[in-house]
Amino acid sequence: MAKVTQQDLDMVAVLSRLEVAEQDKEKYLGQLDAFLQYVDNLAALPTDDVEPLAHVLPIHNVFREDEVRPSLDRELALSNAPLKEDGYFKVPKILED
Numbered sequence: 001m002a003k004v005t006q007q008d009l010d011m012v013a014v015l016s017r018l019e020v021a022e023q024d025k026e027k028y029l030g031q032l033d034a035f036l037q038y039v040d041n042l043a044a045l046p047t048d049d050v051e052p053l054a055h056v057l058p059i060h061n062v063f064r065e066d067e068v069r070p071s072l073d074r075e076l077a078l079s080n081a082p083l084k085e086d087g088y089f090k091v092p093k094i095l096e097d
Contacts, residue, residue, distance in 0.1 A: 008032075
């Protein structure tokens with residue numbers, strides 16, 4: 001017996017802003033119902049002894065150590081700027097007074 005009704009499918013379509021053609025509604029009802037049955041099967045599995053995971057693979061911090069290095073010269077950084085003032089990029093004002 002299907003858990004998903006025509007009204008459920010219509011509501012999902014409205015909420016997701018999808019247009020579902022009439023000839024496709026039966027197909028999508030079956031697919032949505034099959035998906036929800038699969039989720040029910042997963043919910044029935046015993047997971048009391050399973051630790052929650054953030055990732056399925058062991059991931060370690062891949063960031064490099066911070067180190068002080070010379071940065072780009074200010075004049076070189078500003079060399080292609082369309083507007084500059086006092087050693088800084090100048091941008092058009094976007095907020096009103």
